[in-house]
Amino acid sequence: MRKIEITPVASKRDRREFVDLAYRLNGSDPNWVAPLRSEAMELVTPGKNPFFEHADVELMLARAKGRVVGRISAHIDRLALAQPPEQGMGPGTGNWGLLEAEDEDIAHALIARAEGWMRMKGMDRVLAPLSMSVWEEPGQLVRGHDHPPTVMMGHQPERYARWIESAGGYAPAKSLLTYELDIRKDFPPLIQRIVAAGEKNERIRIRKVDKSRFDEEARLILEILNDAWSDNWGFVPFTEAEIAYAGKKFRPIVFEDLIMVAEYDGEPVAFMMTLPDLNEVLAPLKGRLLPFGWAKLLLWLRKPKVRTMRVPLMGVRKRLQSSRMASQLAFMLIETIRQNAVANYGASRGEIGWILDDNQGMVAIADALETTINREYVIYEKVL
Template sequence: MKNIIRVSTKKELAAFIDFPHELYANDTNYVPELFIAQRDLLSPGKHPFHEHSEIQLFLAYEEDKIVGRIAAINNTNHNKLYNTKEGFFGFFDAVNDHEVVSLLMDAVKDWLSTKGFNKILGPVNLSTNETCGLLIEGFDGPPVAMMPYNAAYYLQRLEQLGFVKNVDLRAYRYTTGNYSERSVKLLDKIEERLQRNDIVIRKINMKNFNADKEAIREVYNKAWDKNLGFVPMTDKEFDYTAKDLKLILDPDFCILAEQKGKIVGFALAIPDINQIQIKIKRGRLFPTGLIKLLTGKKKIDGIRILLLGVIDGYRKMGIEACLYGNIIKSFSAKKMKYAEASWTLEHNDMINRPIEDIGGVLYRKYRILEKAI
């Protein structure tokens, strides 16, 4: 007998967070999320997303065993911005069973229907400012930092329920020796041309972090304004994210484009912390996880190029290529083994072309799905 329950207690929330550990117990590519981070992300009063929107978590049981989980998400800011009636699903994991997946999606559909929504999109955890997308190509290794992972059968199960492609997201990979040295060297000439327009490329100033952070916030919320489903972060959401990222930030991998004191673009790469998290059992920092985290940071030899944005009016000037190129230069100087640039929209040639020109190889794809209610 299979049934669905609404998560309403701390014990059920812990079970919701822990279910993927059981599901992927024999999958060597699975990286457990940190329990404390997931708990805060999903808890009203902890993460600022819940100040303007709402979620409902569900667990699927077969007898007394958990066989699936999912979140129904009402992103109020998304629907206000786009004047839509779209709901989302996220934090989706399930055994390879059509009935289980169907029950989970029915629970989401019913919850969203009561709020007047006419479409379901996902997976999105909680918005496009967090992890999103269903892995559909590239199951040959662990995900990098802050990227999702799922079993290969997920796509088929969701398509069986009538979900169709909304858009694909891309991940590119650089490895030592496979990026274009020639393209990187050409960046010096592009930077010289930019300087004639009073645009300089520089690293973030950690001594003036708060001022640079505020400038980056403005660029972030402007540069992605036309991307699919993007919703600007609230001030509290941005501060929450910046506080977390600062803990692992390397200024060599946070590059800004500035014109006469105004930040017009930036790129950010972070260490692939998943190299450590994959060794932290069930995502628990205690008793040994914290030690692994602290002692393992210096051994990380990969990065994820997490963000790159240039505001309107400064695009197609070569700034995007210079931002990427400076990160790849640091990647090379630090003798790192790989860099992933992710994610980008499949049709965003303005970003994808510079990545490919410098030697990025498309190696993973993720998909946002949709279905009418």
Template sequence: MIQVVPVDTKQQLKAFIDFPHELYKDDPNYVPELFIAQRDLLTPGKHPFHEHSTLRLFLASENGKVVGRIAAIQNNNHNKFNGTNDGFFGFYDVVNNKEVTTALLSAAEKWLKEKGAATIIGPVNFSTNETCGMLVEGYELPPVAMMTYNKPYYNTFISEAGFDKKTDLIAWRISNDNYDDKPFRMTQILRERLSQKGITIRQANMKNFNHEVENLNEVYNKAWDKNLGFVPMTEKEFSYMAKDLKLILDPEFCLIAEKDGKAIGFALCIPDVNQILIKVKRGRLFPTGIFKLLLGKKNINGIRVIALGVLEDYRKLGIEAVFYGTIIQKCVEKNIKTAEASWILEDNFLMNKAIENIKGKPYKKYRIYEKAI
């Protein structure tokens, strides 16, 4: 008999975080999440999400063994910004048993209904600002940094539970042996044209990191605000994310566009640390994982273009092309083999076309589902 219980103790939280390690132990493409990071993310008082919203974690077990997990998420900032009564599910993992999904979703939907939700959307962990989407195409390669991964049968179970597609998210792959170098060749000309308009592009100043983060938070919340499902990040949320990224950030891959000294856009690439984390057993940095992380950083040969955006009034001036051209140049200099641009909404035609124009290939697709409750 399948039993679903809320997570109330530290021991249950540990079981919740560790369940995927057992589920995917024979999957060569599985990358474990770091235990410390997941624990803090899910613990009130640790992550700033909990200051404005709530969630409930559930574990499913059968004959004393954990067989699934899910989080029911009430994101108050999302509902306030979008004028909706949405609920969300995330951190969803199950054994190959449809009944487990049914039981978990039932628990999550019941909790969300009690909170006044009319719709359940997912998977998102906690919003589209964090990891989200269910992999539906592209199982041949491991996920890159801060992207999701799941068994193919997850999609079958979610669809059979009455969920419909809300949107798809595209991941593009750009290889160093097959890209269009036109943006790279045009970079200097475009920089000069932009300079005549008072627009400059520079790399991040790590010595003034907190000030940079403050300015980029404002740009992020304005440049991405029309994306489907967007919710502005609070200063604390953006700073929390930036603090984590600072540990791995290469400032040459963090580019800022300014107009008369004021930030109007930015591009952020991060090294694909999943190339290392895939070898860190059960997401534990100690006792040996920390050495794999430190010693392996120099061998990372991939990046993820995690964000690239410009304020609406300054689009189509060539800023985006300079971002791409500079990124290509740095990849060549640093012997980066591949770059993933992700994720991009399927209906973001301008951005998708721009990546297609530099010979990027769509190689993974993620789906966000929704259902009325």
């Protein structure tokens, strides 16, 4: 039996090898979209990713005969520890993620080492995979391997789910679903009537975001998000640093007619963020902007033409969520952006998600729009 040595990432070279492994192991998968290497490096670098400001993180590399054959991150998010246990996180809960391995034995060794690190830190339960925050790429893909992910969604080999389940003690805790639909079609008549009624209500206003006030608008949207999602399973609030970081990342792909805010009596109470699928232009670049990638990306960003639009985030303030207005505002936001996406960007397909499988309100909206589930991610749990 070969010897597998697992060591913490301790140098720039280690960190570079940690990042590079994903490209080597996934490069032959036609549906894996290589992230830009600069962003992949930023994700795992303290001082670059503000997640490190409120989390203890241990990046680990597995080597056999000196060659890197696997990787994993183990982390304890102090903000997650402070959440109510009934919402999924809570005291004693650690996480691992960013798993890559050449075979099952290596995967099991890495998972065991991550569990040991968490036990040493006093954790008694693990939720995984989270790569690394719940706001980044949570869950293991179990359905939808036959097509590429949209922007900011994960894509892992199908075999990884089997390896996690065979590691011992892991059971599904929650499924995260994405829904797709043909946005060239008008919505069902009932939805059209709901939208038309809202448009006649003078107390409701649907407006574009104002990119000239980008920081202010980003703060508003994330403030609504923190309120709207605060009771959701797995919720961890955004910090001020993460709000600024998210704004910086989103800014190049923010288009005013794709992100809408709903106001009621002049108060912002809901929003919907839609992003053109950046992965459509990133896929051919193979993770590199040089020598010609920069020019292609900049040209695309001037006026994207895409097949797919992704809705990564939407929310209605918590106090309205049990009212009929919540769904009305959601349908009004969706319909306004649908029309803009088709007319201004040539889009034909929409993807909404991820959505928790037991989020009855959002699942009902997806069903009313006659969508179909196209991807499923599972977050597993285990008692340590």
